Amino acid sequence: MAKLNKDSLKTLSYITYFIILFVFWFILSGYLKSLLLFFGLVSVLFVFWMSYRAKALEEDSLPLKIILRLPFYWIWLFKEIFKSGITTTALIWNGKYSPQLISVKASQKNRTGIANYANAITLTPGTVTIEVDKKTFLVHALSKKLSEDLQTDDMNKVITDLDK
Amino acid sequence: MSYNYIELISLVLLAIGCFFILSGSLGLIKLPDVFSRIHAAGLIDTLGSGFIVLALIVYSGFSLLSLKLLLIPLFLIFTSPVTGHAIALFAHESGYKPKGKNKK
Numbered sequence: 325m326a327k328l329n330k331d332s333l334k335t336l337s338y339i340t341y342f343i344i345l346f347v348f349w350f351i352l353s354g355y356l357k358s359l360l361l362f363f364g365l366v367s368v369l370f371v372f373w374m375s376y377r378a379k380a381l382e383e384d385s386l387p388l389k390i391i392l393r394l395p396f397y398w399i400w401l402f403k404e405i406f407k408s409g410i411t412t413t414a415l416i417w418n419g420k421y422s423p424q425l426i427s428v429k430a431s432q433k434n435r436t437g438i439a440n441y442a443n444a445i446t447l448t449p450g451t452v453t454i455e456v457d458k459k460t461f462l463v464h465a466l467s468k469k470l471s472e473d474l475q476t477d478d479m480n481k482v483i484t485d486l487d488k
Numbered sequence: 489m490s491y492n493y494i495e496l497i498s499l500v501l502l503a504i505g506c507f508f509i510l511s512g513s514l515g516l517i518k519l520p521d522v523f524s525r526i527h528a529a530g531l532i533d534t535l536g537s538g539f540i541v542l543a544l545i546v547y548s549g550f551s552l553l554s555l556k557l558l559l560i561p562l563f564l565i566f567t568s569p570v571t572g573h574a575i576a577l578f579a580h581e582s583g584y585k586p587k588g589k590n591k592k
Contacts, residue, residue, distance in 0.1 A: 351555045351556060351559065352556065352559075354552045398565075402538075405534050405535065406535065409508065409531055409535040412515075412527055412531055413507075413508065413531065416511050416514055416515040416519070417511065417514075419518070421519065423520070423521070423523060423587070424586075443569040443573075444569075446573050447530070447534060448534075449527055449530045449534060449535065450527050450530075452523060452526050452530070452572055452573065453573055453576070454523070454576045454577060455577060455580060464523040464524075464526075464586055466527050
């Protein structure tokens with residue numbers, strides 16, 4: 325992608341948001357009649373206008389750069405969830421859990437990245453983000469192995485790279 | 489013949505999902521404190537519901553309906569960590585200390 329100035333980037337993110345909303349409307353309704361499509365367009369425009377008024381379309385909340393990498397990230401995330409889910413299930417059944425608190429450093433630059441990382445930690449079973457202090461998280465882990473997995477910093481790196 | 493095949497796959501996926509939900513419910517009862525129980529609830533939210541939705545997608549065939557079904561885990565991905573974090577934060581702020589099973 326060529327270098328874009330700020331205004332055209334903004335327009336591009338508006339267009340992307342509009343397309344996402346319309347695709348969402350279409351998936352939920354499934355109508356193809358032109359009248360109903362027109363009504364869908366009207367409701368999408370209404371939601372668009374409301375989000376514009378609520379200032380939900382700033383660059384920070386709709387990061388265009390990561391949208392293309394998002395599906396790959398979700399596949400990776402699902403793999404992580406599955407792995408730690410199996411560990412957690414085994415811990416529940418054999419009872420060898422030893423809960424502990426650890427602190428984890430985040431190296432993401434913007435707020436979206438940090439929220440993303442905290443969400444990813446909570447989403448993987450066996451680790452929960454309790455408190456977010458600017459760049460360090462207080463994390464509750466169910467066992468020593470799960471906390472060590474987190475401290476290898478793999479997840480942090482993947483989510484930081486997402487926003488490069 | 490292929491119909492049975494699809495039914496079998498969705499049956500296996502349903503069984504896996506049910507197993508994760510069972511383990512999560514067991515963990516909700518068995519684990520010692522609030523923070524550990526959130527882990528069990530997270531297991532139900534992610535893997536339990538994920539596998540069951542996957543089984544339903546395989547069962548219903550690939551159509552607009554399966555796209556709708558895919559939206560369920562997509563929303564769960566965003567909402568379930570928020571609720572888990574909210575519970576954990578509130579428990580932390582009101583002074584609960586996480587306890588270990590083998591405390592020194």
